[in-house]
Amino acid sequence: MTATAESPAVGEVKAMTVTLRILRSKPEGTDEHKPGEQYWQEFQVEAHATDRVLDALHKIKWEQDGSLAFRRSCAHGVCGSDAMRINARNRLACKTLLKDLNPAKPIIVEPIKGLPVEKDLIVDMEPFFASYREIMPFLMTTGNAPARERLQSSEQRDRFDDTTKCILCAACTTSCPVFWTDGQYFGPQAIVGAHRFIFDSRDEGQWDRLEILNDKAGVWKCRTAFNCTEACPRGIEVTKAISEVKHALTTGEF
Amino acid sequence: MTASSAPFTPGPKIKEPRIRSGRLRPGAEQWSWRFMRISGPLLVVLILTHLFINLLTGDGVNQIDFAFVAGKWASPLWQVWDILMLVLAMLHGGNGMRLLINDYAHHATLRKVLHSALGVAVIGIIVLGALVIFTFDPCPLDADPSLLPSFCEDVR
Numbered sequence: 001m002t003a004t005a006e007s008p009a010v011g012e013v014k015a016m017t018v019t020l021r022i023l024r025s026k027p028e029g030t031d032e033h034k035p036g037e038q039y040w041q042e043f044q045v046e047a048h049a050t051d052r053v054l055d056a057l058h059k060i061k062w063e064q065d066g067s068l069a070f071r072r073s074c075a076h077g078v079c080g081s082d083a084m085r086i087n088a089r090n091r092l093a094c095k096t097l098l099k100d101l102n103p104a105k106p107i108i109v110e111p112i113k114g115l116p117v118e119k120d121l122i123v124d125m126e127p128f129f130a131s132y133r134e135i136m137p138f139l140m141t142t143g144n145a146p147a148r149e150r151l152q153s154s155e156q157r158d159r160f161d162d163t164t165k166c167i168l169c170a171a172c173t174t175s176c177p178v179f180w181t182d183g184q185y186f187g188p189q190a191i192v193g194a195h196r197f198i199f200d201s202r203d204e205g206q207w208d209r210l211e212i213l214n215d216k217a218g219v220w221k222c223r224t225a226f227n228c229t230e231a232c233p234r235g236i237e238v239t240k241a242i243s244e245v246k247h248a249l250t251t252g253e254f
Numbered sequence: 255m256t257a258s259s260a261p262f263t264p265g266p267k268i269k270e271p272r273i274r275s276g277r278l279r280p281g282a283e284q285w286s287w288r289f290m291r292i293s294g295p296l297l298v299v300l301i302l303t304h305l306f307i308n309l310l311t312g313d314g315v316n317q318i319d320f321a322f323v324a325g326k327w328a329s330p331l332w333q334v335w336d337i338l339m340l341v342l343a344m345l346h347g348g349n350g351m352r353l354l355i356n357d358y359a360h361h362a363t364l365r366k367v368l369h370s371a372l373g374v375a376v377i378g379i380i381v382l383g384a385l386v387i388f389t390f391d392p393c394p395l396d397a398d399p400s401l402l403p404s405f406c407e408d409v410r
Contacts, residue, residue, distance in 0.1 A: 181357040220283035249284060 013048045018098055019106040020045065020056055022068070024120045038117070042106060049099035053086055053107065057093060070121035077233060080169030084121050085110040090171040090231040112174035127183070128170045131190040135212055137197065140205030150202040160199040163192045163241050165234040172228035172238050184217035188228035188238045191219055195241040199254055210249055219245050286349055293346045300339045321403040324392035328405065333387055340383040348376035 029035035072082040077095040115123040173187030228238035359365040393406035
């Protein structure tokens with residue numbers, strides 16, 4: 001301890017105290033709070049600027065309050081489990097560094113909006129997945145299956161490359177103001193999922209999917225707020241994908 | 255291996271796409287969206303020109319009185335211009351309000367009430383406005399001649 005304090009190593013990242021303000025809720029309630037009631041709780045953790053919000057949450061859960069509930073699996077930005085609202089923006093806790101959040105102020109962590117909260121930062125993802133299932137996210141073909149693979153040129157593959165990056169974290173859908181107010185809207189993610197197949201040259205179910213998205217609660221609900229594009233941790237141009245689906249619907253061109 | 259000769263049997267058919275809103279009016283929202291896309295830019299041109307002619311040419315805002323409006327509506331161009339502006343603005347704004355009601359009014363009865371009120375307002379204003387534009391009398395008989403447009407003297 002003293003040795004490192006007297007001669008800090010070159011490039012050493014200094015530890016600091018960070019405050020996290022977490023919007024919590026317990027289905028069973030606490031002494032002060034009714035079951036399911038949401039309340040703010042502050043935690044202070046020692047962390048490095050290069051630590052991620054997920055590390056700070058882990059420190060809280062492992063060292064201070066084991067009852068804190070949140071989802072995470074791979075912790076490396078691929079599984080899409082730990083989307084949460086951090087400082088009023090949807091992000092993955094495992095991809096957000098503390099130094100990018102102004103750690104001098106309390107970091108505000110909330111569950112993603114628009115889905116029913118189950119406990120603390122965990123929401124019920126079922127309505128989100130139901131929308132995804134509805135656009136039939138699987139290859140649909142007719143006729144005999146070819147003896148070998150279905151061929152595709154690299155240009156044809158590029159056409160839908162952007163939307164193949166989706167990890168189903170729900171950051172886009174739960175950042176959408178239309179999704180917050182209207183429970184019927186498919187949400188940006190389902191449209192991204194549909195886009196991935198609609199513009200795939202191997203798939204033949206485009207019009208089945210477009211039919212679904214032409215519905216009252218389909219793409220026409222999109223008001224191009226661009227919240228989804230900003231929220232996507234994979235950098236997918238979500239609003240552009242939605243517009244391409246609209247374009248396919250109005251012109252019949254792919 | 256008989257795989258190559260066996261006839262391909264597709265799996266069970268996927269359930270028909272259902273209309274989430276439970277209303278069978280496919281394409282309605284698409285036309286609403288197209289209408290907004292077309293009427294929006296049209297309105298920008300119509301309204302900006304309207305404002306330019308009324309406020310920036312001639313004496314500016316001071317020129318606007320009964321005679322000015324009467325003079326404008328004596329020309330079929332401005333009659334068509336104003337009725338277009340009225341109809342497009344009411345439908346564009348009304349459609350926008352309809353979408354807002356769809357978003358925020360979750361109770362079916364409330365939605366119905368708001369939609370009907372909106373429809374009555376939109377149609378009412380269009381009808382009243384059209385009535386004014388097309389039945390407008392620029393030279394009422396018992397009016398002060400100094401307030402009337404110049405061409406009224408020829409009419410009498």
